[in-house]
Amino acid sequence: MNPLQRRRKRGVILTPQGFQKLQTAKCQAQSWENLDKRYTLEDLSDRTGLDPDTLMKVFHCQVGVDKQTLNTCFRAFNLLLEPSDYQLPRTHEVISNQHSIQNLTDWGEAPDISAFLGRTAELTTLKHWILKEHCRVVTLFGMDGMGKTSLSVKLAEQIQDKFEFVIWRSLRNAPSVKDMLADLIQILSEGQENNLPKTLDGRISQLIHYLKNARCLLILDNLETILPDASGKYNIGYYRQRYDGYSELIRRVAETFHQSCLVLTIQETPREIRHLTGEKLPVRTLQLKGLKVIEVEEIFKAKGAFCGSSSDWHQLTESYAGNPLLLNMVSSKIHKLFDGNISEFLNQRILVFGEISQLLKDYFNHLSDPENLIINWLASNYQPASFSELRSQISSAISPQQLLDALESLQERCLVDKNAALFSVAPMVREYINHQLIQNKISSNIKYRSIVTRKKNKLSFHIPELILIK
Ligand SMILES: Nc1ncnc2c1ncn2[C@@H]1O[C@H](COP(=O)(O)OP(=O)(O)OP(=O)(O)O)[C@@H](O)[C@H]1O
Ligand SMILES: [Mg+2]
Numbered sequence: 001m002n003p004l005q006r007r008r009k010r011g012v013i014l015t016p017q018g019f020q021k022l023q024t025a026k027c028q029a030q031s032w033e034n035l036d037k038r039y040t041l042e043d044l045s046d047r048t049g050l051d052p053d054t055l056m057k058v059f060h061c062q063v064g065v066d067k068q069t070l071n072t073c074f075r076a077f078n079l080l081l082e083p084s085d086y087q088l089p090r091t092h093e094v095i096s097n098q099h100s101i102q103n104l105t106d107w108g109e110a111p112d113i114s115a116f117l118g119r120t121a122e123l124t125t126l127k128h129w130i131l132k133e134h135c136r137v138v139t140l141f142g143m144d145g146m147g148k149t150s151l152s153v154k155l156a157e158q159i160q161d162k163f164e165f166v167i168w169r170s171l172r173n174a175p176s177v178k179d180m181l182a183d184l185i186q187i188l189s190e191g192q193e194n195n196l197p198k199t200l201d202g203r204i205s206q207l208i209h210y211l212k213n214a215r216c217l218l219i220l221d222n223l224e225t226i227l228p229d230a231s232g233k234y235n236i237g238y239y240r241q242r243y244d245g246y247s248e249l250i251r252r253v254a255e256t257f258h259q260s261c262l263v264l265t266i267q268e269t270p271r272e273i274r275h276l277t278g279e280k281l282p283v284r285t286l287q288l289k290g291l292k293v294i295e296v297e298e299i300f301k302a303k304g305a306f307c308g309s310s311s312d313w314h315q316l317t318e319s320y321a322g323n324p325l326l327l328n329m330v331s332s333k334i335h336k337l338f339d340g341n342i343s344e345f346l347n348q349r350i351l352v353f354g355e356i357s358q359l360l361k362d363y364f365n366h367l368s369d370p371e372n373l374i375i376n377w378l379a380s381n382y383q384p385a386s387f388s389e390l391r392s393q394i395s396s397a398i399s400p401q402q403l404l405d406a407l408e409s410l411q412e413r414c415l416v417d418k419n420a421a422l423f424s425v426a427p428m429v430r431e432y433i434n435h436q437l438i439q440n441k442i443s444s445n446i447k448y449r450s451i452v453t454r455k456k457n458k459l460s461f462h463i464p465e466l467i468l469i470k
Contacts, residue, residue, distance in 0.1 A: 145325025290322015
């Protein structure tokens with residue numbers, strides 16, 4: 001029998017938000033009414049009046065059920081089913097029924113990804129690493145807004161039935177590593193762990209014990225929150241301590257033998273992870289690059305009517321480095337101001353505006369001086385440049401070692417692109433930098449003129465070719 005079956009999709013499934021609501025209510029009921037013991041399917045069946053098979057479908061969120069079934073399930077936990085709690089199952093998805101296991105999932109504050117499209121190649125690679133090669137740590141990295149968080153949720157959604165536990169957590173609020181470990185251990189022990197070790201070392205050992213005992217998928221999103229910025233400084237002193245703890249956690253999860261997987265999302269891979277990574281090692285990193293033109297077209301079409309030639313779509317995608325966040329921003333402008341006409345928008349030659357400008361400003365605020373210098377030079381050079389050319393042009397300002405490190409980090413964040421050994425910047429980055437240079441020159445000239453007028457002296461004033469934009 002063919003193990004892969006194409007299921008006919010009918011009915012509705014829970015969205016991550018709906019699932020989370022139900023899961024939270026279920027956990028609360030377990031804690032208040034069942035002495036913290038996990039409900040069995042039979043318990044849930046008694047409570048809801050639904051048969052165990054149907055309940056499995058509800059909690060696995062893969063196969064559609066009647067809306068009335070979801071209503072019944074929600075009511076059994078005193079919840080009201082709202083439209084944002086359910087969605088249509090995705091069509092044409094191939095689901096393997098083999099090795100499906102009943103699992104416990106906790107999606108934390110995972111975002112709703114019902115608008116997610118594409119990324120097929122990336123999902124295939126990630127699934128291969130995790131399910132076939134049993135990688136223990138997988139890191140997704142790339143520019144702000146490139147879709148790392150969304151992809152991590154999509155991935156977890158697609159492989160959840162291969163794990164006994166799936167836990168998705170955001171580090172956006174920089175939780176301490178000990179609190180995070182306590183949270184994970186409580187879930188993995190199903191609330192049975194009463195002796196939580198006091199030390200970090202002890203908690204990591206306990207987590208690893210659970211990662212050995214059961215197949216768990218842990219996702220930690222936004223690791224950059226607890227990282228130093230490019231200049232090596234920590235935003236707030238105590239983050240250093242937090243970061244050291246997470247770094248230790250990652251190292252031990254990567255190096256110890258177990259049957260689980262830790263997925264991380266971050267803007268740039270920390271050195272510690274880079275050192276552990278290898279094609280034959282159980283630690284892998286995947287750089288999330290821009291969306292393909294066809295994916296961008298699909299995302300735009302899901303938002304409304306847009307028109308453009310094939311070359312317009314290519315130019316638009318390339319201009320924003322295929323970044324879904326930036327393209328989302330631009331799509332609403334094109335829709336509102338140009339009636340969806342992409343060519344009209346491109347003819348204006350205004351790639352950077354409003355929120356996009358603010359976002360780029362944030363990126364640039366986190367650049368180190370060497371990174372700033374490189375990106376400025378590439379933007380003003382217009383032609384892609386080789387490493388030797390860059391080295392000869394700016395080596396008086398920074399050392400070759402700094403140049404190597406800075407180039408690698410700019411490339412990881414997709415601010416610099418490498419093609420056939422030549423480095424260049426995305427058009428929107430070029431436009432932003434050149435705009436800033438002009439602004440800086442104007443304000444320097446105004447300042448200069450006012451000094452000249454006041455002092456009525458002849459001053460020698462020099463505007464440098466490369467201005468650090470900060
Ligand atoms: N494949 C996709 N299809 C449709 N929309 C997407 C896709 N990927 C990302 N998006 C949208 O782009 C925006 C940014 O995505 P997301 O938050 O996942 O990026 P990120 O890389 O995690 O950003 P950050 O670095 O800020 O954490 C979101 O609004 C998301 O819905
Ligand atoms: Mg994110």
